[in-house]
Amino acid sequence: MNLSDSAAAQPQIGMMFLLFTLSVLLTGGLFALATGRAARISSAIGAITSALGGMLGCCAGVQALCASAPLRFDAAWHVPFGSFSLLCDPLAGVFLLAASALTALAGVYGHGYFASWRGKKPLGVLWCCFNLLTASMLVVITARNAVLFLVAWEVMTLVSFALVVFEHEDSSARDAGLTYLIAAHVGTACLLAMFIVLGQSSGSLDLAQMGVAGRLAGLVFVLAVAGFGTKAGFMPLHVWLPDAHPAASSPVSAVMSGVMIKTGIYGILRVLGMLGEPAPWWGWLLIGIGAVSGVLGVLFALAQHDLKRLLAYHSVENIGIIALGMGLGVLGRAEGMPDLAALGMAGALLHVINHAVFKGLLFLGVGAVAQASGTRNIERLGGLLPRMRGTALCFLIGAAAIAGLPPLNGFVSEFLIFLGAFKGAGSTVQLMAAALAVIVSLALIGGLASACFAKAFGIVFLGAPRSAAAAGARECCALMRAPMMVLAAVCVVIGAAAPWAVRALSPAIAQASGTAPEALVIAAAPLYWIALCAAALIVLLLVVALARKLSRAGKPTGQQVTWDCGYAAPTAKMQCTASSFAQPLLDLFYAVLRTRRDEDLPRGLFPVHARLHTHTPDLVRVRLLTPVVRRAYALMRRLRVVQHGRLQLYILYIVVTVVALLLWKLR
């Protein structure tokens, strides 16, 4: 695609915005680093610059979405095969928007969150890494040169690794960081191969000119899924994710889970754009991955007791949903069904935005909770709602949204994917099978997710506090609440204004699905009904609430302890715990979860002590990764016999080598 003429016609305001964003972020990071000694100042600089940069980035993203032709920028960059060329097409715009908006809010939140670290930890380094992370993400999203992309990609990995191991004094953070680093690097190896194959077959490392067809295309696609999927957290490549997110500090995990892992999705979409007409099995692959990641992700989330770990597994689940959408889109393209393609991609892209919003919101909320109560263990929390009203409300909205409940944004994107699936289900048998897989997994995911967040919100915020720490919790500062409020508001707005949101994304969707925007407009018409119903629901809520108010006017209201079969002195320990809440579901899926329980059951007539603790280790890590790694290490230890320490042996190697070479080469 040749942009030069159209680009020349375009006023490149958006690109200016982008470049300005990058410079702001970098300078801000450096200044924060330089003023590291004065924690307050450097923290302020970091937060302000990241917020400012985020806003500018949003402008750039909007510009890219609206612009009639892609924005571009080219500058010489003196490294082998490298050029500093950026490209802002609508697809990039979507991710730009999500990334910048979330990082801006996380930055503001961080200023409040890290206040307690001043003087204890090198905040300058932290903020520098944070801004670098944002900048590298933006470059990854807009890079048009493979080398630039790879460099930004690895820088992103490095700084996010630094942020994950920032609290490296505890070993879990270290190991989490290492797992992340290694997984990311293995992924990058695939990307190296992929880009070089692409570059070889298209004769340039310019992403806008890359293209490949035939059997190579399949190889490239698989490499892309492996390489980008590791970052995105497809099962079974997700191993790093449930460890890394809890290890990082909350604003960072919000950014990582909200947008950084989405760069993997972006990469896959970008590469799909280069591969021309997809083969059906690509769609099948994506749907398979999506179903597995979605269902298993939410199941493992249900089994967790650490709030952040739970959210991390939900990221796997949501990535799965996105993959389902992409799979439908690819199938639609392969089978020549534009409406299916459009709906699938629309669902995927909208869910990218939505997940960024509510997952960011939830991680920020967890950060507030953890800071207020000093623990992330669900079993030790409870009764926080009256203590942290604002946080609780935001968290509730986020929970409802991620559970895909109307009238919030999570429902809209899932609904779009459902619509696409119906289009498929009405068609050939193969398509119907695919659609059925999508529908079933989406339905399951919906139910499980709402169960999981009923647990998360209910046990954490409701009932009576289960520990002194939770009882002493206080609401967090305004700087931390404001971003959550904003995100919660966005959840509602996107949910209520679904059709308009989709229309705003339509250029990107059209680009990703290779269809005309009209196809989408027709296919997504039901969204107007959804919006209507959302409005109706809100009205109904008000009406019913009013009715309740009227009916209770002037009636007596009593206070009592909770009814416990007449046992009049309930204690917090009697409450339903997270484990017992999830237990029936977990038992149902024991086959995959393999939940380990250590318990001592009450014995005797007057049991004094009883205890139940359940722990669900990651399936892939326990069953696959650890044994393989152990075997490999054992094997290598055996191979080391070569370096035996005997001089004579060493010289024998030389002799054998020379003789062998002579015999081999002089034949």
Add this chain to the structure above:
Amino acid sequence: MILQSLLGFVAALLLAPLLAGVTNRVKAVIAGRCGQPVLQLYLDLLKLMRKGSVFSSTTTWLFRAGPVVGLASVVLAMTIVPCAGSPGLVSFTGDFILLAYVLGLARFFTVLAALDTGSSFEGMGASREMLYGMLAEPALVIGLVALGRATHEWSLAGMCRGIGPLGTTGSVSALAAAALALVLLAETCRVPFDDPNTHLELTMIHEVMVLDHSGPDFAFIQYTAALKFWLFGALMAAVLLPPAGNPWLAPAATCAALLVIAALVGIVESVMARVRLTKVPQLLVGAAALALFALMIQLR
């Protein structure tokens, strides 16, 4: 047409509590009691609305919001269900997804309200409710997708228009209806899934979740349950009954079908006991299997 739908909707709102009465009466008759009046639920509701209320001291605004959200969302769901041969007030491609998820919303808030009390029993009930919901939702969706595949229509109204008494669509609708019947029993907390009038908290599911509600809130909950019963009944009726041309025949048929369904539920409740908790998932998975079977028979 709109007028008809509106009428159907209003009628549903008004008549829903009646069905519970019918069920109870049937149970009484079979048990050889004379039983409470058919309109008993109306009386209860009125009484509750007049009462004051008592709240547990651990509860918060969420506890009070639970019944409100529940009622509102089920009312919204009622607007989607086609009633008496006419499409629901709201009818569009994929509307049944909205139906399922709105019910999910109601369940979510009911469960949260239950957890808000901090009672161990209500927590237990909440977790079981979630389990059932999680299993019932796929069965419902797949059943309706089977109908959609059969009729190539993806709105409830369209499906109900499309199905015929005979041939593939007939068998599909029969299977789907069977799945729906199980879902109905689960969602409305009836035997064999739940026992609405047990008195042991450990064995209850829906009832135990609302132990602490009183006064108007409890009235809302009761009414919500009745509406749900009507909703699923109407859905089954719409799926089972072939579209009737005659504008008067359809409402009559629907009402009759609803009464029959209520009576059947009563019979079921009186002839069989509640199954063990561990068996419940099997029943619901069975429902989903029926729905899948309804899809399979169209693979040609």
Add this chain to the structure above:
Amino acid sequence: MTAWIDIIMVTLMLANLLVLGSSRLSACTRIVAVQGVAAGVLPLLLGPQHRTMGAAVLVAITILLRGLVFPVLVFRALRVARVRREVEMYVSQPLSILLGIGLLACSCWVSSRLPLPSPAPSPLMLPVALCTALTGLLVIVSRVKAVSQVLGYLMLEIGIAVFGTAALPEQPLLVELGVLLDAFVAVFVMGIMIFHISREFDHIDTDDLDELADWTPDAEQPK
């Protein structure tokens, strides 16, 4: 002349086998010295045009070094380090003799693959040269004591020197000088090292020199 060269070649070959077979370090040292001297006189036998002054000097130096200096150095090392006189080996004597024969065959084959641009003064030279070198390597590999490794190294150098004189009769000077430098330096430095080793380990059996290794039978589980 060729006859003389052949005789020398046979001597060298016999010396190889003797070294492989003998069981006393001092004997080995003497044999290697003899071998060195024998190889040293070769340049004079290449033909009348090579009997120049320079060649004579060179031969003199060679004989002096190989026949006198090196043995003295080695014996001194033996004395200082109070080495027991027996050769200790990983490979038994008969076997190593057989190996020596094998090496001869191998080198014959290789030299048959490597036709010299101009035929060597004697067809034996190339194989014997290679064989001597290989035997030197065999000695290094199969003997335990550091001293034997020095001896093996010397044999390796002798082999190379013979090859040089055989293949490049034009610049024997260069070859010999190179070889001598190498050998001298090696023996010198290794001698120093042997003193140090004997100081550190109070013997020079290199089988104690295997502390640095990456393999231990019971390596602990990493990670």
Add this chain to the structure above:
Amino acid sequence: MIAALLLVPTIAGISVLLVRRDLLRRVLLIAAAATQFALTVATWLKPVAAEGAGWLALDDLARLFLTITSSLFLAAAVYAVGYLKREGSRLPHNPYDATNINEPDAVFMACLLLFLATMTLMIVSRRFGLIWVAMEATTLTSAPLIYFHRSQRSLEATWKYLLICSVGIALALLGTLFLAVAATSASRHSLPLLVDTLVRPESALQPVWLKAAFIFLLVGYGTKMGLVPLHTWLPDAHSEAPSVVSGLLSGALLNCALLGIVRVHQVCAAHGLGRFSGDLLVLFGLLSMAVAGVFIAGQADFKRMLAYSSVEHMGILALGIGAGGAAVSGALFHALNHSMAKTLLFFAAGNIIAAYATKKTREVTGLIHAAPRTGVLWLVGCAAIVGMPPFSTFLSEFSILKALIEQGRVAASVVYLAALALVFVGMAIIMVRMALGAPPARLKHAPLADSWLVTLPPAILGIVLLVLGVYVPPAVQVFLSRAAHLLGGG
């Protein structure tokens, strides 16, 4: 000019032996290193004439390696001063067994300077005989350096180094003789063994002998360069030598050995045997990478780990040069990058040993707290040595991989990627675990371990790596491709 390059370190080395005063010695060392560096820079400014009847000359390859060597030596000289100060100040002298007394500083410094001289000779000499002599000389001058800590372990290392390298050198001598034979025509008229004459295609060489010569020289110099399975001396020597020496061995000496092989490869390529020699190099390169990976993963001694990583990178260089084409310039660039990164790491390792008094990986934790500057250097070096952006190693490794895939060497590129990944896993785990965490309780912050003298040189190397990673001046690219052109690469 070239004579000056050779004389400066020689004279300085000898005079260091004579000087009594300690301070003067240090001044001499640094001054000589600086002069050498200045002279090297001067060679860039104006072309250098060949000297000694064409026996000594500077072509682009030589200039590249000369630059690497002398700049590294300057860094090493500064570091060495700090290092010796530390060694002198610490009691007991030797961190990991206290029984020994180090070599006298004078001898050490003299050997350092002579080592530089021999390496320079090796680089500038155009005659194969002379190359061989220089290579021999490097062995002799470096042996005392390795034996700096007079411990049993270092003695063992030195003995192995000496014997293995001498055997290699002997084989190389044989190879040189073969080369001479190859250069002799039937009429007993033989060409001079000058690189410049032999690379002329019209100069008739006999292929069989040339092949044999290449094999012997490959094995001989490969021993010095550390190609598997000839690398066995390398981990021992590198781990037992004082860190400054290890840095020079890895950064400079191995490259010189590579240059020796490259010269023969040049000759082979000029006579249509490029494929033959290239494939051998590729084979050894891949083997080295894979085996090094096996030894790095879970390595218990971090200096040995660094040594094996040198083996791996020598493999990369051999692979790149053997593959030819675009890979060559990548390989040459990588030679530069690897030298800097590895020297950086060895210097940092020296500081770590000073701070923790151990070489065991498991006993080192919390470096970033115990010695902050060194800790940062260690992490930077880690990222650089495994080829992560934004460090220049990434660019060179990337361009080698690109060339491999574009030449359709699928298997080679797969092995290459796999080995790189394995090495990454091994090194990242070890080095990150060392750098992070809380330092052991008994450890006090050792100021000498983190003083400017011993952190500035590596820091500068790190900065250069970073700069080259984000901006490779066009001049450098042009120069690299020109140097690669000598090897028939683009």
